[in-house]
Amino acid sequence: MSVVTIPIVNKNYPMGCEDGQEARLIDLGKMVDARARQILDKIGPLPESALLATLCIVMADELRSKTNTTPSVTDADLKEILARIREIKHKIAQ
Numbered sequence: 282m283s284v285v286t287i288p289i290v291n292k293n294y295p296m297g298c299e300d301g302q303e304a305r306l307i308d309l310g311k312m313v314d315a316r317a318r319q320i321l322d323k324i325g326p327l328p329e330s331a332l333l334a335t336l337c338i339v340m341a342d343e344l345r346s347k348t349n350t351t352p353s354v355t356d357a358d359l360k361e362i363l364a365r366i367r368e369i370k371h372k373i374a375q
Contacts, residue, residue, distance in 0.1 A: 289314045
């Protein structure tokens with residue numbers, strides 16, 4: 282196991298990770314730091330705990346928004362796919 286120091290808004294946080302995952306963790310830390318700085322630029326200084334809570338809520342909202350934009354398969358879609366499969370099966374059987 283490795284330990285990587287992740288700077289977020291001028292404070293260093295030691296984080297453990299599996300060997301070989303250091304670069305990924307550093308990259309994720311940079312993303313979190315950038316998002317935290319954007320929040321601070323918009324709303325001004327916050328205590329560390331308030332920034333952490335705000336950052337978590339903002340990033341969770343962004344993640345949920347991304348997962349909700351994925352089109353879902355409807356019953357009509359499945360029926361259309363099934364009809365196509367049956368057509369292909371019929372053509373192959375001839």
